[in-house]
Amino acid sequence: MSWTRGLSKWGFDEPRMAFAGRTALAACTAVVIAWLLGLExxxxxxxxxxxxxxxxxGQLAEKSVFRLLGTLVGGVFxxxxxxLTxxxxxxxxxxxxxxxxxxxWAGNRIRGFISYGAMLSGYTAVMVTLLKSHHFTSIFAIGIDRIFTVSLGVLVxxxxxxxxxxxxxxxxIPKRLKALVRDTxxxxxxxxxxxxxTVELEAQKQHILRQLALMEESLETQVAGSWNLRQRVRRWRGQMVALVQALLxxxxxxxxxxxLPREVAAYYDTREAMRASLRSFLMMALAGAAWLLSGIEMGAFMLVGTAIMVSVFSTVTQPLPILKQxxxxxxxxxxxxWVCRWLVWPYMGSETAQIVSLMPFILMGGLFFGHRIGAGPRGFDFNMVLLLLVQPGWPLLGDWTHAWQAGIAVVLGPVMAxxxxxxxxxxxxxxxxxxxxTKVRRTLLTQAAQPMDAERKAQWYAQLSLGVLKLARYHTAGTATTQTENALAWGHGVKAMGVLQQHLTLLKQEASATAEQRNSVTAVGALLLSGKASATELVAALQQLQASWQGSTALDNAKVEQALAVLAAPTAR
Structure with a gap:
């Protein structure tokens, strides 16, 4: 029995304990080397x-590369x-x-560890500019010291x-896809x-859809570090699109x-990226104003925490529950x-002794992360904050006032987020x-209002499938109420409206159409594109469309009836 397996009965997860143990030892090594090199x-x-x-x-290699790049860009900025200021x-x-x-904004417009690197360059600049140096007066020296400190940690x-x-x-991934194809x-x-x-078959459909949504969301991180595998991502996503269409x-x-397209790019929401960007800007501006008005020096730690949390967690499906942890x-x-600084370090006689006495705290952080109580954000942020606040130096640096202010300021970061x-x-x-x-429906109906060739139709169905997958992911990660919602029914409704919109585009080109018929087509199309029309208004407009085109072979009444059926089913709208 391995030592990690022996600890499992005490609440320690074996794989996580192995990861946490080697990470804690690596952190100890990095601290010692950085101290020997004289980094601040x-x-x-x-x-x-x-x-x-x-x-x-693969994830380690790719994240290391983008962490170095993000640190360099953020440090230089x-x-x-x-x-400049x-x-x-x-x-x-x-x-x-x-x-x-x-x-x-950049981090929300891309996926994988390059997204992490983009956001890292943001809060690295905050750490370089706001966390004061006691050793250097040169701006260049401060930046180089910070970059070397991070680079050493990445290397270790x-x-x-x-x-x-x-x-x-x-x-x-191919095996999991084959299994889902077989199940479908x-x-x-x-x-x-x-x-x-049946109810049972519908539940099975929802289960398959949620499995697809989880797999699609993690594709970029799954293939991290492998160029060959990355080339297959679009093809795998194309297979997922086909599966969603089969279910729909x-x-x-x-x-x-x-x-349907064989290769499909990822789903990106530019409006959501802009919202995240504005949220981060406004919160940083408000936190900065609070810091400047309060005049508390340690408030800089609050800005660092706020910068990290509002940017990194902007890509998370449900940030609030995680931020509580x-x-x-x-x-x-x-x-x-505080225990390390005020109860242990006063009895150390040198900076060397301080570094040695810090090691048990780092190792304790590894144990905490490996336990089920410290799993996830609790254990990770415990270690990050511990190492952020302890500053070795003999004679001892700082006083209790600065210590408690810094501690409160750090915790205020995620609270502000x-x-x-x-x-x-x-x-x-x-x-x-x-x-x-709103975004998917508006985009698809706008596209459907224009003439589409076979290639554009294929991309249209691909966008619909990706929207359904995104919706299913939000349903799964949400509350008990959202978890019962039917993304497939909604997708079926949008498809019906899109098909109707495409048919309206053809009706507009009908040479024999009367003014009344053209007006009825225009009215329905405008209501569909507005996105604000009620079901009652749409039903009335569709009935008027049927009445004005009655007896004409140009109108495909089946498509109108399908749209009316969708409007009668609230879950599909």
């Missing part, structure tokens, strides 16, 4: 180890901002707010992780035998349809840092679901 904040190299470590080799804190905080907003995390981390499991085929055949869908249409032939982890990290996600473009399941529905 050697403990921050340990922070970087925790931030950069990953359970899989921070140095330039210090030079010349110590003016008002312009400095405004510049940082703009920078965080831009980096958040990479070397240790590469030695022990397993190879990524992206090779399982069995499900649709059972539906054909039954002659109609209850049609097995859709899985091999030539009318972050607050707990950071509060415990503050307490551990929670306020931002709650009040500024709220990031909860209800608003996220509503935003996806």
């Amino acid at each position: 904040h050697p403990q921050w190299s340990g922070m970087t180890v925790w931030a950069g470590s990953q359970p899989w080799r 921070g140095m330039l901002l210090l030079l 010349d110590g003016n804190l008002v312009w400095l905080t405004f510049g940082l707010a703009v920078w965080i907003g831009l980096c958040t 995390a990479l070397l240790v992780g590469w030695r022990f981390a397993p190879v990524a499991n992206a090779v399982n 085929e069995q499900l649709l055949r059972a539906e054909q035998v039954a002659g109609q869908g 249409n209850s049609d097995l032939s859709m899985m091999s349809s030539q009318n 972050v607050v707990i982890g950071q509060a415990l990290g503050v307490l551990a840092a 929670m306020v931002a996600f709650w009040l500024i473009f709220p990031a909860n399941s209800a608003t996220q679901i509503a935003n996806v529905r």
